[in-house]
Amino acid sequence: MWQLWKVMARSSAMLRAMGLAVLVVLAGVGLLMLSGWFISAAALAGLAGYAGGAVMFDVFRPAAAVRGLALIRTAARYGERMLGHDATLRAVVDLRGAVLSGLSDLPWQRLLMLRRGPALARVIADTDRLDGLPLRLVLPGVAAAVVILLSLLVLGWLAGWVMALWICGCHLLASGLSGAWGFARSARLGGPLDDAESDFRSHALDLAAARDDLLVHGRIDAQIAQAMAAERRAGALADEIEATERAVVAVQELGRLAAMVGALVLGGRAVAQGALDPAIAAMCFFAALALSEAVAPLRRAVGDWGRIRQAMLRVAAVLEQPMPRVRENAGNPVPLVVDGVTVGPGEVLGITGPSGAGKSTLLAQIAGLIPPAGRGIILGVREVQNWPEDELRTVLTLVPQRTALVAGTLRENLALAAPGASEEELAGMLAAMRLDHLPGGLDMRLSDGGAPLSGGEARRVAIARALLKRPAILLLDEPTEGLEDALAAQIMTAIARYSCDVPLVVASHRRCDLALATQFIALD
Missing domain, CATH: 1.20.1560.10 (ABC transporter type 1, transmembrane domain)
Structure with a gap:
């Protein structure tokens, strides 16, 4: 009391x-x-x-x-x-x-x-x-x-x-x-x-x-x-x-x-x-x-x-939950090792496999959402399960297939990740994700869940928000699902450009999502 x-x-x-x-x-x-x-x-x-x-x-x-x-x-x-x-x-x-x-x-x-x-x-x-x-x-x-x-x-x-x-x-x-x-x-x-x-x-x-x-x-x-x-x-x-x-x-x-x-x-x-x-x-x-x-x-x-x-x-x-501590080096690149595969700054790890093979599960294990179940997942110099929760969230960002947008404007949704971002930065990120055509631009109103955006548009807003946060490691799960190949290739090129100095992990079965991958983990 x-x-x-x-x-x-x-x-x-x-x-x-x-x-x-x-x-x-x-x-x-x-x-x-x-x-x-x-x-x-x-x-x-x-x-x-x-x-x-x-x-x-x-x-x-x-x-x-x-x-x-x-x-x-x-x-x-x-x-x-x-x-x-x-x-x-x-x-x-x-x-x-x-x-x-x-x-x-x-x-x-x-x-x-x-x-x-x-x-x-x-x-x-x-x-x-x-x-x-x-x-x-x-x-x-x-x-x-x-x-x-x-x-x-x-x-x-x-x-x-x-x-x-x-x-x-x-x-x-x-x-x-x-x-x-x-x-x-x-x-x-x-x-x-x-x-x-x-x-x-x-x-x-x-x-x-x-x-x-x-x-x-x-x-x-x-x-x-x-x-x-x-x-x-x-x-x-x-x-x-x-x-x-x-x-x-x-x-x-x-x-x-x-x-x-x-x-x-x-x-x-x-x-x-x-x-x-x-x-x-x-x-x-x-x-x-x-x-x-x-x-x-x-x-x-x-x-x-x-x-x-x-x-x-x-x-x-x-x-009673403890307040999170912000790490001073939250934006610095952190090397990632998954099952012996090392992913350094600017490198892209592609996780491939048919539907149901466990691509999303592996991403969740890398993100520390579920136990690694015997996998060797190391962030920096520590295994993922040994990272304090508050530090892990400041270092690593996961964009899942099901995105979470809140009721409000596009600007407010993006500002959740970067409260200090300028108008030009927000508008530039929308343009990079090919969302500059939306009516109202940054002032477009969204209802709870992201309506009236389509599923692909909502996922691109979530990716833009993750890129604005500038995490030390970025994980993407089926980032271009539902998009045409040409548009998907443009989105992946923009993602690679904005995350060129951090390890990037992409789980997908689409060839256009994995075109920039430098290393692969194939799941059966």
């Missing part, structure tokens, strides 16, 4: 929101206490005057203070809502960026196992759910602690420490015990509730997407039954969490009742003994009533804690 909070509380706006949250509760408690004292003191003064005594009572300053506290409470509530939610939304944005950075730093083996759906859910759903961390837990918790502490000091000064400890202690004890039980129970139920809701969504989506297949195979009723069972399970767990909230509120109400009764008993006894002013005793009763506002958010915190905790655990696991 501390690691998450450090990310979310970077902005000073969160501190201002916390101050306003304290001020709101403090003004509310102070307003009720002062109003109780004012009404009681005015009533006592009126009774004394009615009995024939001469009484002087200043109504102006207490009345002005009551109005002032009411205005402060209203303004602080508005500011706390505005600033608190603004700070929380900004914190979620920072957290989402940190999660994306953490996901990008995962080892390739884990990234390959991470499906797109769960990754997006982790970035969006989990971070959105964590807006409850400041709004439901931290800000109300800090406000309650500060207000109860200040109330303890004020009541101890005005009415004695016995009265102060009883009033504040009843609220603290009731909220502490019920909160500890409620948080533990909510944490136990939050995971199963998330799983049940996820099961329901999965079954419902499968029902909509594969309805025809389910009907053909007679599985539609079974799929509906599975979805409804998951929904009933989620409903039952949600009812248990709601029952937990009600139990917490019941214990809090008992604590408030005990504080009020104790204030009446202790206050009445002190007034009878002449040790306490009746108006102060009334104020203590209203303080016991008012402090329930400070601990009231506990119910919502308990209800949301289970899901917040699950999101925290998933997000924290991503944030």
